[in-house]
Amino acid sequence: MLLSPHFVAKRIERYVITVSLIGGLGNQMFQYAAGKALAERHGVDLVLDLSGFKNDKLRSFLLDRMCVPEAGQRDSSNGSAEKPPNHFARSLWGQRIDRVLKLAGLPKLAAPADSYREPHFHFDTAFDSLGPHTSLFGYFQSERYFSSISESLREWFSPREPFGEAAAGMLTLIEGSPMPVSVHVRRGDYVNPGTAEFHGILGEPYYREALDRLERTIARKAELFIFSDDPVAAERVLAFVPRSRLVHVCGDSDRPWEDMALMARCRHHVIANSSFSWWGAWLNRSPDKVVLAPRAWFAPNELKKRDTSDLYPAGWRLV
Known part of the structure; x- marks a missing residue:
């Protein structure tokens, strides 16, 4: 049956990629990047589902x-017309039910054909076959998940507004340094009981070895900008x-995107086990x-359950 151009156009308009955003800035960037790459591949719009922030007292939308x-496009950020506004809640509950079923030795729930829940930490090759x-x-x-749009992402993940006074002053120091290296020491919620047992906390041995290896590689002493x-x-x-x-970067906690942008302006990087400094290093364009x-x-116990090999871009050195 032949379809009129008007009908085809209306049908294509129904196609949309929706991505649920949760967590801090680094997590939001990973989720956006994957969704945007899939949307670009199919030539359809991307819709940001922000419903996960409704009851989150610690995190907010920062993109x-x-x-x-x-x-x-905040007027459409809670899901497309074809998606229920509780898409995030449904996906979250589905994930929790799957965990219970796994403990009971039962198969997971069958996900709807147009819904995708990440099955594991490492890259899922099935992602490439997802529909529009x-x-x-x-x-x-x-x-x-998003290497196909890397250059565009580096543009999209730049700050929308000029730096505030403190960040602008720090940028001047970084640009004037002969060898600026960003060093990220993550604590915050990582020291909370339960969280520490999941994420782990990096101590002096990691930073000592990382800095030693870095300076042997670049064959010179570096000025360390501490985030x-x-x-x-x-x-x-x-x-x-x-x-x-040492130069301590005293950024504005309400403007974390500025610290990330400052990290990216450093020459080299020693990152923490944090998506925040992952992106700070990734956004550095220098080859x-x-x-x-x-x-x-x-x-250690959590690391045994996850394959992290796809987490690190080519060329990054592991300590």
Whole structure:
């Protein structure tokens, strides 16, 4: 049966990729990147489902502080007309039920044909075969999900507004440094009971070895720009480094995208087991950058359950 162009146009308009956003800025960027890459592949729109933030007292939507095209479309950010507004809640409950069924030795629930829940931490090859009308739920922490749009993402993930006074001053210091290296020391919620047992906490041995390997690679001493949500802890962890070589970046906690952009302006990077500094290093466009990353991305017991090999882009060095 032949279809009129008008009918075909209306049918194509129904196709849309929806991605549920949760977590902090780094997580939101991974989720957006995967959804956007899939939408670009099919030539359809991307819709951002923000319903996961409704009851989250710690996290909020932050992509609107970047040049993300869809971030200004807040009127449609809770799902397309063809998706129920509780898409996030349905996906979350489906994930929880799957865990219970797994413990009971029973098969997982069959997901709707147009819904995709990330099945594991490493890259899922089935992602490439998803259709043009799919709802995504997961973390998607691998460059393999979005390598096809890397250059565009670096543009979209730049700050929408000029730096504030503090960040602008720090940028001047970074640009004036002969060898600026970003060092991320993550604490914050990582030290909370339960969270620490999941993520793990990087201590002095990791940073000592990472910095030693970095400086042997670049064959010179570096000026270290320290990014941390706990400057006191960072000072203790990096006590083996002369203070004259440390610059503490005292950013605005309400403007985390600025710290990430400052990380990206450094020459090389020592990152934490954090999606935040992952992106700070990834956004650095230099092909000669050296990135040191922790091999133990999770605490030992959790690391045994996950394949993290797809987490690290080619060329990053594991410590």
